[in-house]
Amino acid sequence: MIRDTVRAFVTDQILPRIGDWFEQGFLPKELARNLGGLGLLGMHLSGYGCPGASAVAYGLACMELEAGDSGVRSFASVQGSLAMFAIHRWGSEEQKQQWLAPMAAGEKIGCFGLTEADFGSNPAGMRTSARRDGGDWILNGTKMWITNGGIADVAVIWAMTDEGIRGFCVPAQTKGFTANDIERKLSLRASITSELVLHDCRLPADAAFPEVHGLKGPLACLNEARYGIIWGSMGAARTCYETALDYAKTRVQFDRPIAAFQLTQQKLVDMLLELGKGTLLALHIGRMKDGGRAAPDHVSFGKLNNVREALQIAREARTILGANGVTLEYPVIRHMNNLESVLTYEGTSEIHTLILGQAITGKPAFT
Amino acid sequence: MKIVVTVKLVPDTNAVKRIDPATKRLVRTGVETVINPFDEYAIEAALALKEKLGGDTTVTIFTMAAESGKEVVRKALAMGADDAVMLSDAGLEGSDVWASAYAMAQALKKIGFDLIICGALAEDGNTGGLPNALSEYLGVPALTNARHIEISDAKVKAQRETDSGYQVVTGALPMLMTVTMAVGEPRYASLKGIMGAKRKTTAVMALSELGLEKAVGTGGAKTEVVEIAARPARGKARVEEAADGPAGAKIIFDFLKERKLL
Ligand SMILES: Cc1cc2nc3c(=O)[nH]c(=O)nc-3n(C[C@H](O)[C@H](O)[C@H](O)COP(=O)(O)OP(=O)(O)OC[C@H]3O[C@@H](n4cnc5c(N)ncnc54)[C@H](O)[C@@H]3O)c2cc1C
Ligand SMILES: Cc1cc2nc3c(=O)[nH]c(=O)nc-3n(C[C@H](O)[C@H](O)[C@H](O)COP(=O)(O)OP(=O)(O)OC[C@H]3O[C@@H](n4cnc5c(N)ncnc54)[C@H](O)[C@@H]3O)c2cc1C
Numbered sequence: 001m002i003r004d005t006v007r008a009f010v011t012d013q014i015l016p017r018i019g020d021w022f023e024q025g026f027l028p029k030e031l032a033r034n035l036g037g038l039g040l041l042g043m044h045l046s047g048y049g050c051p052g053a054s055a056v057a058y059g060l061a062c063m064e065l066e067a068g069d070s071g072v073r074s075f076a077s078v079q080g081s082l083a084m085f086a087i088h089r090w091g092s093e094e095q096k097q098q099w100l101a102p103m104a105a106g107e108k109i110g111c112f113g114l115t116e117a118d119f120g121s122n123p124a125g126m127r128t129s130a131r132r133d134g135g136d137w138i139l140n141g142t143k144m145w146i147t148n149g150g151i152a153d154v155a156v157i158w159a160m161t162d163e164g165i166r167g168f169c170v171p172a173q174t175k176g177f178t179a180n181d182i183e184r185k186l187s188l189r190a191s192i193t194s195e196l197v198l199h200d201c202r203l204p205a206d207a208a209f210p211e212v213h214g215l216k217g218p219l220a221c222l223n224e225a226r227y228g229i230i231w232g233s234m235g236a237a238r239t240c241y242e243t244a245l246d247y248a249k250t251r252v253q254f255d256r257p258i259a260a261f262q263l264t265q266q267k268l269v270d271m272l273l274e275l276g277k278g279t280l281l282a283l284h285i286g287r288m289k290d291g292g293r294a295a296p297d298h299v300s301f302g303k304l305n306n307v308r309e310a311l312q313i314a315r316e317a318r319t320i321l322g323a324n325g326v327t328l329e330y331p332v333i334r335h336m337n338n339l340e341s342v343l344t345y346e347g348t349s350e351i352h353t354l355i356l357g358q359a360i361t362g363k364p365a366f367t
Numbered sequence: 368m369k370i371v372v373t374v375k376l377v378p379d380t381n382a383v384k385r386i387d388p389a390t391k392r393l394v395r396t397g398v399e400t401v402i403n404p405f406d407e408y409a410i411e412a413a414l415a416l417k418e419k420l421g422g423d424t425t426v427t428i429f430t431m432a433a434e435s436g437k438e439v440v441r442k443a444l445a446m447g448a449d450d451a452v453m454l455s456d457a458g459l460e461g462s463d464v465w466a467s468a469y470a471m472a473q474a475l476k477k478i479g480f481d482l483i484i485c486g487a488l489a490e491d492g493n494t495g496g497l498p499n500a501l502s503e504y505l506g507v508p509a510l511t512n513a514r515h516i517e518i519s520d521a522k523v524k525a526q527r528e529t530d531s532g533y534q535v536v537t538g539a540l541p542m543l544m545t546v547t548m549a550v551g552e553p554r555y556a557s558l559k560g561i562m563g564a565k566r567k568t569t570a571v572m573a574l575s576e577l578g579l580e581k582a583v584g585t586g587g588a589k590t591e592v593v594e595i596a597a598r599p600a601r602g603k604a605r606v607e608e609a610a611d612g613p614a615g616a617k618i619i620f621d622f623l624k625e626r627k628l629l
Binding site for chain 1: 441442445555556557558559560561562564
């Protein structure tokens, strides 16, 4: 029923407009309230106005959202799995009380600032710093490629301190905090991506997440969002496959529907196989997660495989649509371009390969 | 106030439907069952009233359907209804509008109600006759094709949609009402609603609980399907030629007006 609801929402509210949003590089802010009204923001968290759904239910919602557009799913991922999860997992009771319920309702928007221009795959080298000044914290630095940055009410910022990396809740109206949206993207256009500048941002002592030190703080959050991508990517792939199948049945060349050619059938069947396998993989990892048995390696396994295969499916679908495949009249090239970002963010495919490589050989090959 | 919404479970609107030539009845197996789309508007109207009236207003879903439809009824609960009652009995098979209405009326008397809201039409049976028969058996007035419903002090005021506009109609509870799509788009079931629906009750009633005095099922049907035929093939399309844009627009305008679509 969760799948049906999200699918109906995407069909009614997203699909008729997404082509235009993508073209204009725009995501309407009221989408937050709509998704919040459905209960999809932070849906797998419990308490503080969050419904506490299962990992599988959360995955299904990601799948249906991304069957609409990866940008819409990214919005929900960043809000629920990065910003809200960070506060839920690492925040103080006051931070949870202040932010989680309005974020679940979509009244407040969050973003998650880890990446910097010079530190992407290697966030441990980050330059953004936080130093103590009496009872306060002073934050300085620049974060890059931050989804929802320009529309956020609160930013979860990871910064280097004397005690290692720590996380901070930075309200967007904090003096010295500015967000500059990144224009000219050709991928995830229906998603806001921004640079965040922190210039002598003074925050009270309790802005820092109390317990967590080091990279395990942000990595725990990334693991949640990556899990959603395992499902989401299959949603995008499903749309591409279905579009290609429909098109192939009706497009006539050499007096026959192109679906009647063996080469086309080969493509469609290959797409179907990977779509089926990837969806089963998502379901399997989801059930492991619900059983408390999913380790970060499993999530890397799923993210690496499913995004790679989704991109391959999108590209094959694109060829079946011929010239129509390169226009926004059909969803395929939009998904294809979006998936390029999905391949890179939340750990590039190379980084997930190295994580799995280390898991099976015991030898880290990152440096 | 107790609002009961009658909801019919129908084969998926988009599915290809088949009539069994032997029984002359719609084949209901092998196709997904959904809430009759018009009834989703009835649910929306009831939930909107509940929100507006607050207090002890409750919304009960009532359906006459096989017990296998319980999962489908859950969607109505997920949208926000408080509970549901199903009248499920093999003895109902073959009931026509009158027999269905009679059985449903007895069940609704037992459930109790201040207001019954029905959809305007069932997508499969398509008679639109059931609500009126129901109001007759229940002895309550029927306010049909309502939109903009206001209720205070057990008095109802609504706009009754007609071909050319609307009438303002008033009446007193208890009553039965059918609603049009103008009552507002049915809400989505939220995640909280979906999860909460698992804890709501769907009671199942059998005919034996109703103490019926008339026959229902095939024996109680006043109508008999004598023959079924496929819809005649669509006639040739009308082709109009227009000299220019404005003339074309005029032709389209006249056509839509003639079909009462404008
Ligand atoms: C649309 C979009 C939205 C984003 N949203 C967010 C967000 O909300 N929050 C956030 O913090 N970040 C976000 N990011 C940033 C994203 O997580 C980073 O882009 C990603 O981690 C890669 O970093 P990079 O771009 O600096 O690439 P680099 O790290 O410079 O990598 C370049 C290439 O080198 C490869 N490489 C790097 N190290 C190794 C190695 N050891 N061995 C082999 N190959 C290697 C990479 O795999 C890649 O192919 C977003 C990115 C995009 C595109
Ligand atoms: C000879 C004959 C045999 C039939 N046998 C069967 C049978 O075996 N099984 C079967 O399911 N149908 C059977 N039907 C059809 C069934 O009787 C009608 O569908 C039913 O009476 C309602 O009529 P309708 O569908 O035209 O509803 P309409 O009058 O178009 O419906 C209007 C509204 O009434 C309410 N409503 C209608 N039906 C129900 C219901 N069942 N529960 C709750 N609310 C409802 C809904 O709110 C709906 O929007 C038979 C019909 C005939 C003529």
